[in-house]
Amino acid sequence: MASRQKTLVLILVSVFVAGSGEALHSGVGGNANGQGEVSIAGCTCHAEEPDNSVTVIIDGVPFHYAPDTSYEMKLQLIGGPEANLDSHTAGFAMRVSEGSLDASEGFESMVQNWEGDVATLTHTDAGSRTSDRSWMFVWTSPSEGSGSVVFNVAGNSVNGDLAPSSLDRWNRLTASVDEGEDNGRTKTVFSGNGDINPPAPVEGKKDIHKMGAKLLAHWLGLLGFGAVMLVILFCGLFPFDTVSPGITRVEVTY
Numbered sequence: 001m002a003s004r005q006k007t008l009v010l011i012l013v014s015v016f017v018a019g020s021g022e023a024l025h026s027g028v029g030g031n032a033n034g035q036g037e038v039s040i041a042g043c044t045c046h047a048e049e050p051d052n053s054v055t056v057i058i059d060g061v062p063f064h065y066a067p068d069t070s071y072e073m074k075l076q077l078i079g080g081p082e083a084n085l086d087s088h089t090a091g092f093a094m095r096v097s098e099g100s101l102d103a104s105e106g107f108e109s110m111v112q113n114w115e116g117d118v119a120t121l122t123h124t125d126a127g128s129r130t131s132d133r134s135w136m137f138v139w140t141s142p143s144e145g146s147g148s149v150v151f152n153v154a155g156n157s158v159n160g161d162l163a164p165s166s167l168d169r170w171n172r173l174t175a176s177v178d179e180g181e182d183n184g185r186t187k188t189v190f191s192g193n194g195d196i197n198p199p200a201p202v203e204g205k206k207d208i209h210k211m212g213a214k215l216l217a218h219w220l221g222l223l224g225f226g227a228v229m230l231v232i233l234f235c236g237l238f239p240f241d242t243v244s245p246g247i248t249r250v251e252v253t254y
Helices: 002-023 212-237
Strands: 055-062 070-078 090-096 100-103 111-114 117-123 134-140 149-157 169-179 186-191 242-244
Touching (some): 055 149, 055 169, 070 090, 070 149, 090 134, 100 111, 100 117
Antiparallel strands (some): 055 070, 070 134, 090 117, 090 149, 100 134, 111 117, 149 169
């Protein structure tokens, strides 16, 4: 009887570990509840289906890759439950069909290869506590003739209560990059409903390249004001019609 109880306990423990192993805050990868690679199947221990309220974004993806070349990219999750900055906020699992993945400089403690497999990448415990749910990584492209490369990512946005549940939200992204001439241009790929609020600008700094129509209107206004001042100055130096001493009439036709 005691032997049977011990066996039952071991079975229950094994089931619990297997069911939660791919969702640990210290990293995620491997087989997802018997449904296959977690980066493809998703974080099914939190919810059975992906949620488009979470947008999975990879920025810095080349339009075409050159062989044996390193590309730095940014992975970010936007949406899901409100981030608990005192606990865990998010995690991810990534796999590439060709090439290798590694941490960007400064992110060595934030991301890691899953069980030493360089074709995979996931968060660390420190990486699961990011305030903006983002990670920088480097993809090194494969050798010449490898063809199209597929990126699979599953991202989990969590509420930080340390309990896998439907209160958390996850989504997945599949993107491909073809081999070819790399002209240095990059793109952003994403999966989700596109309801994205861009990060707030750094206080005291503005990127003039992103000011768009407002910047154009500002400069047009300055040019218009300058033109009027030049007309007044010109007419003051060369009066055409003196009405009374010291007063010059200026007529502007539109």
